[in-house]
Amino acid sequence: MFSCSNINEKIMQTRKLGWTGLNLSTIGLGTWAIGGGGWKFSWGPQDDRESISTIQHALELGINWIDTAAVYGLGHSEEIVGKAIKRLRDKPIIATKCGRVWDKDGNIFGRLRKKSIRSEVEASLKRLKVEIIDLYQIHWPEPDEEIEEAWATIADLIKEGKIRYAGVSNFSVEQIKRIQPIHPVASLQAPYSMLERRIEEKLLKYCSENNMGVVLYSPMQKGILTGKFTRERVRNLPKDDHRRRDPHFQEPELSANLKLVEDLRSIAEKNGKTVAQLAIAWVLRRPEVTSAIVGARHPSQIRETVVAGEWVLSKKDIATIEALLDRRRKALNLS
Numbered sequence: 001m002f003s004c005s006n007i008n009e010k011i012m013q014t015r016k017l018g019w020t021g022l023n024l025s026t027i028g029l030g031t032w033a034i035g036g037g038g039w040k041f042s043w044g045p046q047d048d049r050e051s052i053s054t055i056q057h058a059l060e061l062g063i064n065w066i067d068t069a070a071v072y073g074l075g076h077s078e079e080i081v082g083k084a085i086k087r088l089r090d091k092p093i094i095a096t097k098c099g100r101v102w103d104k105d106g107n108i109f110g111r112l113r114k115k116s117i118r119s120e121v122e123a124s125l126k127r128l129k130v131e132i133i134d135l136y137q138i139h140w141p142e143p144d145e146e147i148e149e150a151w152a153t154i155a156d157l158i159k160e161g162k163i164r165y166a167g168v169s170n171f172s173v174e175q176i177k178r179i180q181p182i183h184p185v186a187s188l189q190a191p192y193s194m195l196e197r198r199i200e201e202k203l204l205k206y207c208s209e210n211n212m213g214v215v216l217y218s219p220m221q222k223g224i225l226t227g228k229f230t231r232e233r234v235r236n237l238p239k240d241d242h243r244r245r246d247p248h249f250q251e252p253e254l255s256a257n258l259k260l261v262e263d264l265r266s267i268a269e270k271n272g273k274t275v276a277q278l279a280i281a282w283v284l285r286r287p288e289v290t291s292a293i294v295g296a297r298h299p300s301q302i303r304e305t306v307v308a309g310e311w312v313l314s315k316k317d318i319a320t321i322e323a324l325l326d327r328r329r330k331a332l333n334l335s
């Protein structure tokens, strides 16, 4: 299950993605923010050259896989990933997603019909400048009644050699069970962080019992768990940064989250680490997890966070964190 990859002379721990032949570094690079500004779910302005440096730096550090999606920046994130890896002899593992389409005004819709998926895969291959997509994921199970059609189409695309493996994202156990008979599901991509723990209820167990890979997103809860946010920074987020609308960045959660981060800081510092590294190491403590997808928009950010892939938290620190999370839940009257 656990082994090491030697990429660009850097050794990084890898874990096997479920039953597939892919070995993923425990940190994957997330490229949502790299999609750039000016669309409904943007993270504010982003310099493309900085994005390309970030991707190249991540690979130099030993990260061996990149997560993107057609909808990130309405195609722009995939284009940037394509540019960054174009000249590489040893290409990283590329994971992308389908099922979110947009019109000329930037309105985004869930579409999972055969024709739509087929046209999406061709567009992604072109933007990424690759001949095959290593991991193709249905981004959201929407509309729910179309998931079987999408999955059957994706199974055909595997036979046609356009996709190596296929997974799902944001699916429930019940939805995964519906599509398993059509083609075995390689992986689940799901949110997981100290502030978002719903997959602990059923999904992690199901994935483990079915030998599926699990790749987690937003382990730093979009940056609030990095220790670099203040009330002032939240107030001054760019107008088109979607985090302005995110409840984790608004009261009453904001105060409780900033308090939690201050408490986490002492645990991190005692270990000679940062809060961002602690947040990522915490999600990787679960043996069901293959890899944490960590977003970055500057080389310095991924240089800091990559270290978390090797950090095994002590039982004592895990227990202290659990108590802090309990206190936060009670302060916010959450169950």
Ligand SMILES: NC(=O)c1ccc[n+]([C@@H]2O[C@H](COP(=O)([O-])OP(=O)(O)OC[C@H]3O[C@@H](n4cnc5c(N)ncnc54)[C@H](OP(=O)(O)O)[C@@H]3O)[C@@H](O)[C@H]2O)c1
Pocket (backbone or CB within 6 Å): 029, 030, 031, 032, 033, 043, 067, 068, 139, 169, 170, 189, 190, 216, 217, 218, 219, 220, 221, 222, 223, 224, 226, 228, 276, 293, 294, 295, 296, 297, 300, 301, 302, 304, 305
């Ligand atoms: N399947 C899905 O529906 C889904 C949903 C969400 C995400 N994802 C995937 O998962 C990836 C990761 O999730 P995420 O990007 O939402 O959240 P994340 O990894 O928790 O946070 C990433 C953000 O935190 C900030 N950051 C990163 N490193 C930092 C550092 N060292 N110091 C300070 N700030 C730092 C950056 O934003 P600032 O610098 O602007 O603060 C960065 O964009 C995404 O990029 C995407 O590939 C998938």
